Amino acid sequence: MKAYVFPGQGAQFTGMGLDLYEKSPLAKEYFEKANSILGFSITDIMFQGTAEQLKETKVTQPAIFLHSVILAKVLGDSFQPEMVAGHSLGELSALVANGVLSFEDGLTLVSKRALAMQKACEIAPSTMAAVLGLEDTxxxxxxxxxxxxxxxxxxxxxxxxxxxxxxxxxxxxCAALTAKGAKRALLLPVGGAFHSPMMEPAREELAAAIEATQFSTPSCPVYQNVTATAITNPAEIKKNLMIQLTAPVKWTQSVQQMIADGATEFIEVGPGNVLQGLVKKIDRAAVTSSAIF
Incomplete structure (x- = not known):
């Protein structure tokens, strides 16, 4: 079974999506539609912008979403997912790819998500840190x-x-974890405390937007960050997406569950190959690849 996985924030790079735009009339159509929906030329920043410009929250999240979703669209009939999952932001890409959300609604939610998270980050000093080499417990x-x-x-x-x-x-x-034997416990260059209670103001704002959006029955199960299980009920998908911003991303558990449910190949759709690396660390035997147009 083919599992398609969609990356989150941090996968962006200058020039992302330009090859799709130049090679595919369908991709060009979607990119131009995105510029219109967002009210600014995100393609200019994606194709020619600096790393600093791409790091702006209002740009980063829509840019990664667009790269992933438009790539899935131009793959046409060769894109036949039997299960999907996305890391944080990538979950919205996955929900467009499996038919739960329309392209327009997905992009609108991603844009609102980015702006709501940015506002929440400005309320109090907050951050994230990577901890390596310790048991989760x-x-x-x-x-x-x-x-x-x-x-x-x-x-x-x-x-x-x-x-x-x-x-x-x-x-x-970080100091306490280092004392307990962590190989590394280092602060990350992020704007705030994503997937923590600090995102409650953003969760409330985004929940209202999600509530007002049409969710359809998916073409295949989505393994959501909040549950790490296969979900096909649109109301349940909606509910889980509403609490995603303040809940942890259970990526390890999601991949393990996908494998238990029959996933034999993980195909990363979008910029970079971070998820392929994580899948390999979760299960060395897993077959991974990048979606290529």
């Missing part, structure tokens, strides 16, 4: 012992967990 227990807000946010692969919360609490957690 040790990281979880240590975070629970720290004064202030700090939680496990991204279960990326065994031995790699990202924590998230108030800057001071994350710094204290």
């Amino acid at each position: 040790i990281v979880e227990e240590t975070c629970a012992e720290i004064d202030g807000v700090v939680v496990a946010a991204n279960y990326n692969c065994p031995g790699q967990l990202v924590i998230s919360g108030e800057t001071s609490a994350v710094e204290k957690a």
